[in-house]
Amino acid sequence: MxxxxxxxxxxxxxxxxxxxxxxxxxxxxxxxxxxxxxxxxxxxxxxxxxxxxxxxxxxxxxxxxxxxxxxxxxxxxxxxxxxxxxxxxxxxxxxxxxxxxxxxxxxxxxxxxxxxxxxxTPSVLTASPKTPWKTWAELAEDAKKRPGQITVGATLGSTSHIFPALIEKAAGVKFKYVSYEGLAPRMNAILGGHVDLTDSNLTQKGKVDAGQLKFLAIAAEKRDPEAPDVPTLKELGMDIVYAVxxxxxxxxxxxxxxxxxxxxxxxxxxxxxxxxxxxxxxxxxxxxxxxxxxxxxxxxxxxxxxxxxxxxxxxxx
Amino acid sequence: MFELLGHGLLTVLQWNYLVPLFAGTLIGVVGGALPGVTITMTIIVILPFTYGLDPLQGLAAMTGVYVGGSAGGLVTACLLGIPGTPSAIATTFDGFPMARGGAPGRAIWLGVWSSFFGGLIGGLFLILVTGPLAAIALQFGPWEYFSLFVLAMAMVAGLAESSFIKGLLSTAIGLLITVIGTDPIGSVPRFTFGSEFISGGFPFLPVLIGIFAFAQIMSDIEKPAVPKTPEAVLATQPSLGVSLGVSHFKVIGEILGRPFLLLWSTVVGILIGVLPAIGGSAANMLAYDQAKKFSRHPERFGTGVPEGIIASESSNNANVGGSLVTIMAFGIPGDAVTAVMLGAMTIHGIQSGPLFVSQQPALAYGIYAAYILAHLLMVLILAAGALFMLQITRVRLAVLAPVVLVLCVIGAYALNNTMQSVYVLLIFGVFGYALVKGGFPLAPLILGLILGDQIEINLIRAIMTDDNPLLFFTRPISGALLFCAALSVALAVWQHMRHRARTAREEAPDF
Incomplete structure (x- = not known):
């Protein structure tokens, strides 16, 4: 022992x-x-x-x-x-x-x-090709007319939910959220027009070039050289810089x-x-x-x- | 287009592409054959190696894994009765009885050649009608997905062998299992009883392996009467001509002699592949169910009929072609495997997206070519390996059973490198065995497991998007799918009743 x-x-x-x-x-x-x-x-x-x-x-x-x-x-x-x-x-x-x-x-x-x-990774506000808006201003106007009707695909409670929510608050509009967890399901839904808006990033640029998606605004300090036509939210009068x-x-x-x-x-x-x-x-x-x-x-x-x-x-x- | 394809074929036939393609196909076949090692895992394992290769080399290797893996699962399914991958679940239904009945060679080669033809037809669709197929896929919103899955669930009624009620019960159990754990939308824990262990739910693969492998091995151990070896069958019935070797002409004839079955199973596989979300694991079961429904002798399904193997294996390889459609058309992954392929592309700086095929024709047609060549290589690899693999049927159960169990446990562990999966495997092994003893069919349970989360997610998404429930019926595709679901149940009930009436008549003289 x-x-x-x-x-x-x-x-x-x-x-x-x-x-x-x-x-x-x-x-x-x-x-x-x-x-x-x-x-x-x-x-x-x-x-x-x-x-x-x-x-x-x-x-x-x-x-x-x-x-x-x-x-x-x-x-x-x-x-x-x-x-x-x-x-x-x-x-x-x-x-x-x-x-x-x-x-x-x-x-x-x-x-x-x-x-x-x-x-x-700066967030980019992205719209479905089936939506009528070409710019943020058109979207904002429409959103004010139809509160709670424009749909946003998002992972609830995560970054893709927070980013549009920040825009909601800054612009005084109201969106409707639909749960799509992860970027790939969101892309499917937005290409098919099953949701109107989503948070994405510049990796989706190929689809924008093909006219299948619309980038409305980027949440960076300044425009990105990869997508110089996309305005920043700051330019549009919203003090939002958001990146993952x-x-x-x-x-x-x-x-x-x-x-x-x-x-x-x-x-x-x-x-x-x-x-x-x-x-x-x-x-x-x-x-x-x-x-x-x-x-x-x-x-x-x-x-x-x-x-x-x-x-x-x-x-x- | 064919010029581009020809060019792609010539490119991929060069050594520097053929070698990665061959390696990928080989690794895919092996990974597919090992229960618990999925195609997704295999492709993730080879992902780091592709960083150092040029993009087409890497994608060729991955395409090889995908094609090889979708076929490799049939080996284990036929010889051990355990699906090597979820894509081979339905292959066990008839492949295993056929192998046990003394014709393992026929079972395997029916599977291999069905995979080959299914894959090639799938490839044709992939190349010729990518655009229209992809357009259909985009029409599918949450309503359509929900109705599609309801249709799939309704179909399982046809998979229930003896009792319709037990089949439905089994489906319900499968659905119930998916409810356990954190809910997929609001992240609310359900039925977890505060336990960390089940807070993430029960992962699908350990459950699948547990239910199939353990239940299968246990019932084998109960009946130690050794299955007929091909030699034994030959000794008693030499006229059957069954042996390890088979006449390939005969097997190919068996497949091509059923052109409708082959084509329909392939179409089912492609359509399920094109629609993101469910993939090969559901395609093979749905194709099997269709084969059974259209068959003139549905009651013989499950006893080792060639139709069962042909349906399952041709659909799962066609499914690969289908899931490549969305990646080619939109740059959106249809399943976990294509997600990894897409990831590999972006790491090489290739912009995937709708312009992919027109901007990168060499690469796109290289992938098409790799897909076609991978099918040839898959047949060659399985031909070389078949002689060794068929030896499994000669191994004594006392040796085989523990080895298979160990492989299953390793596979379950390797899935996430956590012991949780191993415990889940054990729990569901016992549970599955109890179900088999109670006469419950396992296939509906598995389909319930595969679809449960997706049904729930899409139902909630649909309601979140628009709270009008009538949309499920008024949206044309969704409504048509629900109508088919009702039809499917009616057909299954009618088939069961006819079968019962017929057996009653046959049994009548005994009284």
């Missing part, structure tokens, strides 16, 4: 010694990156080209796991429950703040530690040494020219913040999200 105890104690002691060593030798095995949306979607398309670059700088394979469902909260929950050892990364965007205040999930951004902000911001988090409790290594590797990967090229093709710009800057940025974003959700009446008590 005593021998057994002694062995146990020795093992425990060894394990205790091994802990910091584990952080030091990090990473020793492949790292899983949880993307809470489907493969081939916008978020996936941004993290997929990033993964091999991060792999190059961290020295271990990055394996993307698309854990989808329930507005991205299934993946969030799984990331939260993963061991905080740096072997699980969580690819996140603004939805984490929104779904929390919408009461969809109890998972919060503060259940995680920040690693880096990677990209910003994507970054990486790790579960709370991940050792500081491990986070530092991830932070450094991400910084190098995000500065690769290849990444900037890949992002341009996604209608996105690289918008890098390191771990130290990303933390306060997320705090601010969370406060703003709470205000927006409450103001728009989307927050649950």
């Amino acid at each position: 005593r021998t057994v105890l002694r062995i146990l104690a020795a093992t425990a002691a060894l394990a205790a010694m091994a802990m910091p060593a584990a952080a030091q030798n990090y990473p020793e095995r492949p790292i899983k990156m949880i993307v809470p949306w489907a493969a081939g979607g916008d978020t996936d398309n941004i993290f997929r080209p990033f993964a091999p670059l991060l792999q190059k700088h961290i020295g271990q394979p990055i394996v993307i796991a698309n854990v989808t469902g329930a507005s991205g909260t299934v993946g969030a929950r799984e990331a939260k429950g993963s061991p905080p050892d740096g072997y699980t990364l969580y690819a996140v965007h603004d939805y984490i703040h929104l779904v929390h205040y919408a009461g969809v999930t109890d998972v919060k951004y503060s259940d995680f530690e920040p690693i880096c902000l990677l990209s910003a 911001l994507r970054g990486l988090l790790v579960p709370k409790g991940t050792p500081a040494a491990v986070r530092a290594k991830l932070d450094e590797a991400c910084g190098k990967a995000a500065k690769e020219a290849e990444f900037a090229d890949a992002m341009k093709k996604q209608g996105t710009r690289v918008s890098y913040l390191n771990a130290a800057e990303y933390g306060p940025f997320l705090d601010k974003l969370d406060r703003e999200s709470k205000v927006i959700m409450t103001e728009l009446g989307l927050a649950k008590q």
Whole structure:
């Protein structure tokens, strides 16, 4: 019996010694990156080209796991429950703040530690080809005449819901929301004229060129060189700048040494020219913040999200 | 157009395209044959490799995976009675009994050649009528989808083998399972009892594998009487000419001798493929149901008739052609697999969209060519592999059963890299076995599972868009679909009653 105890104690002691060593030798095995949306979607398309670059700088394979469902909260929950050892990364965007205040999930951004902000994808207000409006002004006029009748396809409680809701508020109009989760179903619905408006981004430019979609306005500070004819919302008199911001988090409790290594590797990967090229093709710009800057940025974003959700009446008590 | 296609074929026949296409098809066949490894997973696995290739090489490899995967599932379906992919569910209904009956070679080759012909006819549609097909797809709003799924549910009544009531009950159970978990619109947890475990609902694949694999293996273990090996059948009935090898002429003759069946199943496959949302998993079951309805001897379906295999396998490969239609016409993915292909295109900076075919003719026709060639390669690969695969029928159950179970568990785990899927597999394995024991058909349950979420989502979307419920009947396509649904139920009831009356007459002299 005593021998057994002694062995146990020795093992425990060894394990205790091994802990910091584990952080030091990090990473020793492949790292899983949880993307809470489907493969081939916008978020996936941004993290997929990033993964091999991060792999190059961290020295271990990055394996993307698309854990989808329930507005991205299934993946969030799984990331939260993963061991905080740096072997699980969580690819996140603004939805984490929104779904929390919408009461969809109890998972919060503060259940995680920040690693880096990677990209910003400006939202574009997009109309179906079957709608009569050519410009925002025509839409606004029509919307005032028919409150609550113009339909918007959106993932409820997420960015594609917030963006049109901000426009509603700024322009004093009222839309009707129809749930279409994800960009691909929204595109199907809008091409067929089953909804009138939706939030999209510059990746859909091909359809606009073919006359099958209409870009009415972009929610960026200035016009995009890729689509110089699309006015900004600011030009149209609405103070709305809205972009989907994507970054990486790790579960709370991940050792500081491990986070530092991830932070450094991400910084190098995000500065690769290849990444900037890949992002341009996604209608996105690289918008890098390191771990130290990303933390306060997320705090601010969370406060703003709470205000927006409450103001728009989307927050649950 | 044919000039462009010819050019595409010549391009893809070059080594630097043929090699990725072949590799993709091979990986697809293997992935498709492994239960639990889906085409989507396989294509995601090869996605990173395509970054380093030129766009057509990458897309050729992916097209290969898609075509190979849609065919590969038939191997496991015929030999083990477990669908290798959801696209091969209906193949098990007749493929497995046929293989068990001593003709595994015939079952497999019927499947392979049906996939081949179905795929090629699907390809013709893809190339010739992309525009009109895509236009039909756009007409489908939430009302039409809802009515289409109701029609599909009504059809399952025909899939219920013995009891109409048990078939409907089974469908209802399938629908009920999809209600569990977070609701798809408002994200409200339902029937989760506060448990994290089921908050995301029950993922479809582990449920499918659990129900099919476990229930199948258990009933095999109960009856350890070894299935007839081809040799044993040959020894007793040499005149049948059944063996591992088969006459390809005969098999092809069997398929082409049923041109209406082949064409109709293909059309079902294409139409389901063109409409985003349900994909190959539903196409094969609906085609099977149609084959049964139009058959002069529907009661023999499920005992190993060639029609069942032909319907299922030709429709699932035609479905691939169908789902490529929307990507070619609009740059919108029709299912998870084409979503990944589209993702690969955008990563290469190719603007997908309605102008894709006119702006990138070389690439578009390269994909068409890859699609056609992949079917030839698929036949070659399966021909080379068939001899090895058929050895499975000789392996003793005591060895085979544990291996298959382990493969199923690995497949379920690999799906999301979570243990949750494995537990779901176990729960539904036991549940499925209980259902089989109770005489409940499993196919309606699976279709209920596939369609449940979609029915709910589209119903809610329709009401959110316009709260007038009459639109379901007054919109022409939607109304026609609902009418067909009513007709389908009536036909199934009539068939059941006729069958019952006939068996009653046959049994009469016994009294």
